[in-house]
Amino acid sequence: MHVTIEGITYVSHEDPAWRGEKNYMAMADLARFDLDGMLEQLWLRELAEGAGYEVCCIPFYVYGLALGDVVGKSEADTIDRLISKSGRRVLRVLFTEPRPAGDSRAALRSAVDSADLLSEWNGDRHVAIDVPDVPAAQPVFDSVQEEIQQGTAFWEWSDSKNFDVT
Numbered sequence: 001m002h003v004t005i006e007g008i009t010y011v012s013h014e015d016p017a018w019r020g021e022k023n024y025m026a027m028a029d030l031a032r033f034d035l036d037g038m039l040e041q042l043w044l045r046e047l048a049e050g051a052g053y054e055v056c057c058i059p060f061y062v063y064g065l066a067l068g069d070v071v072g073k074s075e076a077d078t079i080d081r082l083i084s085k086s087g088r089r090v091l092r093v094l095f096t097e098p099r100p101a102g103d104s105r106a107a108l109r110s111a112v113d114s115a116d117l118l119s120e121w122n123g124d125r126h127v128a129i130d131v132p133d134v135p136a137a138q139p140v141f142d143s144v145q146e147e148i149q150q151g152t153a154f155w156e157w158s159d160s161k162n163f164d165v166t
Helices: 105-114 134-150
Strands: 002-005 008-011 024-029 038-046 053-055 070-073 079-084 089-095 119-122 126-131 153-157
Touching: 024 070, 024 079, 038 070, 089 134, 105 126, 105 134, 126 134, 134 153
Parallel strands: 008 038
Antiparallel strands: 002 008, 024 038, 038 053, 053 070, 070 079, 089 126, 089 153, 119 126
């Protein structure tokens, strides 16, 4: 979900993959990823005192972070460092408008379910998929391959850029 307030667009997760009873939220500034004026609100779970926070949602826009990564946050509740990686990856797919007759979103949802992967949708055209094991994602790629070749869907790995707050 996107909400714009006073020129800043906030991206939030309506249904985080690992929603728990006791979660925290912190903002990640997306300007470092060439998305000026945007912040993504990430769901976190506090680990042992001082050990950091585990990412409990699948990032839509933040690069270099994935579900289960451990991050630190500032007193201003912004993500300020990556402490450790979980070994997971995030595959993101964006579907363009207008939708073609061979719309593959239903096939993608089915492939994600069949592969027993977690996903989060931001609207009905942008999905972030948790990939704990890259070969498990092959059916997902296959489900959208025709649209990718036609240019009506685009994909990327979230770790194509490092998480960096500088």
